[in-house]
Amino acid sequence: MNSGEAFGMLGREAVYRAIFTRRDIRSQFLPEPIEDEVLARLLMAAHHAPSVGYMQPWNFIIIRDMARRRQVRDLFLAARQQELPRIAEERQALYRTLKLEGICESALNLVVTCDRQRSQNSPLGRSHNPQMDLYSTVCAVQNFWLAARAEDIGVGWVSILDREALKRLLDIPEHVEPVAYLCVGPVSAFAAQPELETKGWGKRLPLSDLIMSETYAGAGEHSLKKVADEATNRGAFTAGS
Structure with missing residues (x-):
């Protein structure tokens, strides 16, 4: 059945290409800015993510200030040091060689948050699963990431951060959850394979x-x-x- 709005072959291929060639970028950022028109398109894609009960719980904190980014990188370094003992001893040497962030190298940083009070008076879809606002926010992150790949913009998700320390640094209210800390910017290349695969961490x-x-x-x-x-x-x- 053709609804009249079906994707043609080239459209389908473009969607799958964005999915299959998306990468978690850490090392390939270029010292170039992102035009506001491009960033606005990426944020619009994120804002059109599916959200349970149409709650739209997300906000987007854009971080350009290098001094603040260095503070975030310090949080990352401390958290990474805390994570190291939890890594299997035989893998710790490999873990130390992995580059796991591009906080100061990327054009900007972006924090995608979830306001857990935004839909408190509208329990549609959350009565039996109150985590759906968080899941909806993750959908916004994925939309942003895929749109960025289509724009040849790299994105790296930094997950090795102390949540409470990050909230204090960015003045994030108690009821707001930082879901994703993203490094965003133009890149020199997108690797053919995921870096953790080529480095031998997993497959x-x-x-x-x-x-x-x-x-x-x-x-x-x-x-x-x-x-x-x-x-x-x-x-x-x-x-x-």
């Missing part, structure tokens, strides 16, 4: 191993799994992470 799990039928771990869907494996083997799905 993408086979899709067919993750497909279940009817119940958790339920056997079945053999035809679907075969198609997924064949597509992966012939390179129809380009890894993205």
Whole structure:
């Protein structure tokens, strides 16, 4: 069925290309700014993410000041040092070599937050799952990330941060949750494979191993799994992470 608004082949390919070639950028940022017109488009894409109950719980804190960014990087370095002992001893040497942020190298930083009071009088979709505002905000992050890839703008998500320390530094109210700290800017290149894969930290799990039928771990869907494996083997799905 064609609704008259269906994507053509080139449109579909563009969507999948953005998905499969998106990368978590840390090392490839260029010393170039982002035009306000481009940044506005990316934020508009984020603002059009799905949100349960149409709650739209997100806000976007743009951080350009280098002194503030250095303070955030100090938070990252402290948190990374705290995380190191939790890494398996045989992997700690590899962990130390990984570049896991581009806080000061990127054109700007962006914090995507979730205002947990914004929909308190409208429980639609949250009565049985009060975390849906957080999940909705993550959808906004994904929209931003994919739109950025289409604009050749790199994005890196810095998750190694002390949440409470970050809130104090950025004057974030108690009822607002910082969901994502993003490094954003033009890049020299997008890697063919995820950096954590090329560095030997991990590899993408086979899709067919993750497909279940009817119940958790339920056997079945053999035809679907075969198609997924064949597509992966012939390179129809380009890894993205």
